[in-house]
Amino acid sequence: MTDRIVVVGAGIAGLGVAMALARDGREIVVVDRDAAPPPNVEAAFDTWERKGVTQLRHSHVFLGCLVTLIRDRHPRLHDMLHKAGARELDFEATLPASLQGKYTAADGDRDLAFLFSRRTTLEHTIRAYVEKLPGVRFLTSTIVRDLLLDKTAAIHTVKGVRIEREGAAPEDLTAAAVIDACGRTSVLTDWLRERGVTIDEEKSPAGILYFTRHYRLREGQDEPPRDLIPGAGDLGYIKYGVFAADNRHFSITLAVPEIESELRVATLNPKTFDAICNHIPGMARWIDPVRAEPVTKVFGMGNLHNVWRHFVKAGEPVVLNYFAVGDSAIRTNPLYGRGCSSAVLHAHILGDAMNATTDPRDQAIAFDKRSHKELRPFWNALMKQDLGAIRRAKNEQDPTYKPRLKARLIKSFAEDAIGPATRSNLGVLRALMKGFHMLAMPTAWLANPTVVLRVLGMWLTPKSKKLYPPKLGPNRKEMLEALGLKTA
Ligand SMILES: Cc1cc2nc3c(=O)[nH]c(=O)nc-3n(C[C@H](O)[C@H](O)[C@H](O)COP(=O)(O)OP(=O)(O)OC[C@H]3O[C@@H](n4cnc5c(N)ncnc54)[C@H](O)[C@@H]3O)c2cc1C
Known part of the structure; x- marks a missing residue:
């Protein structure tokens, strides 16, 4: 019986799993269909072909959740990222103009930092770090074609993967556990479903x-x-x-x-x-x-969705020795910049579960429980936000649309209470940014009476005394006309 762990996918989640699990005496094989990285970050941006990561050259920003996890658990990687040119912008540096010069330090401000880096630079650097971790090796230009499953037991148990290296015949790679870090296009769950494993899925459009x-x-x-x-x-x-x-x-x-x-x-x-x-x-x-x-x-x-896949049903895992991490299990609208933070945190939750016990059932249950506790509230909030944005975009095209009282109140609370409060009060901004950076639950600020009172107080303040942003740009009709496009 091997104690090898096979990680399918060397994207952010797969690298995160290797970071969380690597230790002396444990073999981790990271398999990826794409080629090995080029020698430096500029070549990675210009030439690294990643058929498996279609979002590679889209804008990425990285949140405090990811930065603190790397800083606290992988300090050498933190240094490497800075040496590669990635930059951190701390809380004070991101204050709106109205609060600049009014900053006073508070506990935890150091964690509220954005990391600015091209996605290729981040991934290239994490990859270089992971390649040096004990027991980790990469199989590149190697595609996983199937899962090896034991069907004799009452529950399906994954025993490894069938791989195909470029130009070679397929071969089987046995493993004590297989981690599905294949991203948004993962087909591993499809293979499980074809064999009769029930994997429930929630899916809603990002719009x-x-x-x-x-x-x-x-x-x-x-x-x-x-x-x-x-x-x-x-x-x-x-x-x-x-x-x-x-x-x-x-x-x-x-x-x-x-x-x-x-x-x-x-x-x-x-x-x-x-x-x-x-x-x-x-x-x-x-x-x-x-x-x-x-x-x-x-x-x-396009084709962007919020997705949550369930691998534990009624308290029991639906499959053993198979764990889906990152986008293959949980996806959110990229607009909120949460995907990589969520993927690396998810990977470390799995690492903690697998390091705590060797029992695959207990691992699956612990992984599922903590993922729900630490990630689900963000997923719920973003999914609801997207459904609201889809409604608003539809209304924007309807000249006869008149919002109802509830819609007017929600809009007013965002624009006349929360917005101006974050522009004029450091404590309110700090509390909301903790949720934004995934360092506190999205609604944690509602449990802080001082913050809530300040927001409500702002709602009651006359408009003339509140700070609103300047006009951001033309309205829809003005923009479409300026571009020579039809408005209806
Ligand atoms: C347009 C866009 C913008 C985004 N912006 C942000 C942002 O600003 N900030 C942020 O944090 N997140 C952002 N995200 C989300 C982020 O990119 C993803 O959440 C993150 O890449 C997920 O990592 P992953 O490892 O799960 O998947 P991926 O990074 O997609 O990696 C999957 C890996 O699996 C490999 N693979 C797939 N199938 C196989 C197979 N059968 N055999 C072998 N290898 C395989 C692929 O080659 C790939 O390397 C954005 C997403 C999109 C779509």
């Missing part, structure tokens, strides 16, 4: 299409200041964000609602993409040709 273009600052030029003009916003018919990155790179993402059929086709054209950015002040100054030059085409991506 957007994602468009990304990368740029590089010209020599001698700097990023624009972080002032009153926000680099991210929601215009209803389009959401946008500037993603600072490593080594003078940055990218811009435009998220277009699926129902905006003409706009979504037009956005893929680099000229239209830049024209949209030039109509929105928060982005126009970033792509000013004096400041920066585009370095890629526009990448588009």
Whole structure:
């Protein structure tokens, strides 16, 4: 009986599993269909072909949850990321203009840091770190074609995988456990279902299409200041964000609602993409040709969903020695930047469960229980947020739409209470950012009476005394007309 662990997929979750499980005396084989990484981060950005990771060249930002986990559990990797050019922006540096100069330090502020890096730089660096961990080896350009299953017992038990290396005949690789870290396109659960394993799935649409273009600052030029003009916003018919990155790179993402059929086709054209950015002040100054030059085409991506797959039913695992981690088990709308944090945290929850016991049933139950406790509240919140955004995008196209009282109250609470409170009160912003960075549950701030009172107090404050953001950009009609597109 082997105690080898096979990790299928060398993306963020697969690397996270190796980080969490590697130790002397344990063999971990990470299998990936894609080729080994090129020698450095620039070559990785320019040439690393990743058929298995279609989002590789989309904008990514990394949250405090991921940064603190790496900093506290993998300090050498933390150093390596900084050496590779990744940058951390701490809480004080991300304060809105209205709170700059009013900062006073509090416990935990250090954790509220974003990591700015291209996805390729992050993955290339984590990979270099994992390659040196004890007992870990990679099989690259090797695709997993099937799961080896023992069907004699009352419950299906996974015994390994069938692999196919480029140009070679298929071979079997036995394992004590198989980790499915195949990402959003994983077919391992399909193979289990075909053999009669019941895997329940919840799925709801993200309702957007994602468009990304990368740029590089010209020599001698700097990023624009972080002032009153926000680099991210929601215009209803389009959401946008500037993603600072490593080594003078940055990218811009435009998220277009699926129902905006003409706009979504037009956005893929680099000229239209830049024209949209030039109509929105928060982005126009970033792509000013004096400041920066585009370095890629526009990448588009659709078919985005929130997904949660269940591998424990009525308290019992549906399969043994098989664990799905990261996007193959839990997916959220990329707009919220949670996927990599969630994947690496999920991987460490699995690592803790597998390090605590060798009993596969207990491992599965412990993994499921903690995943629900630590990740499910975020999934629930984002799924609901997306359904609300889909409704709003639909209403945006209907000139006769009149919101009901409940919808008006929710909108007013967000725009006239929470928004201005975060712009004018450090304590409120700090409490909400803890949830944003996945360092506290999304609704934890509601249990803090001081924060709640400040938000409610802000709701009652006259509008003339509140801080609202400047106009972010043109409305839908103005933008579509400026682009020469039909408005209805
Ligand atoms: C457009 C977009 C933007 C995003 N932006 C952000 C962001 O800003 N911040 C953030 O944190 N997250 C973001 N995410 C989410 C993040 O990219 C994912 O959550 C993360 O990549 C999940 O990691 P994973 O390892 O589960 O899957 P992946 O990273 O997709 O890796 C899967 C791996 O499995 C391999 N594989 C698949 N099938 C097989 C097989 N049969 N045999 C062998 N190998 C196989 C693939 O080659 C690949 O290497 C974004 C996602 C999208 C779609």
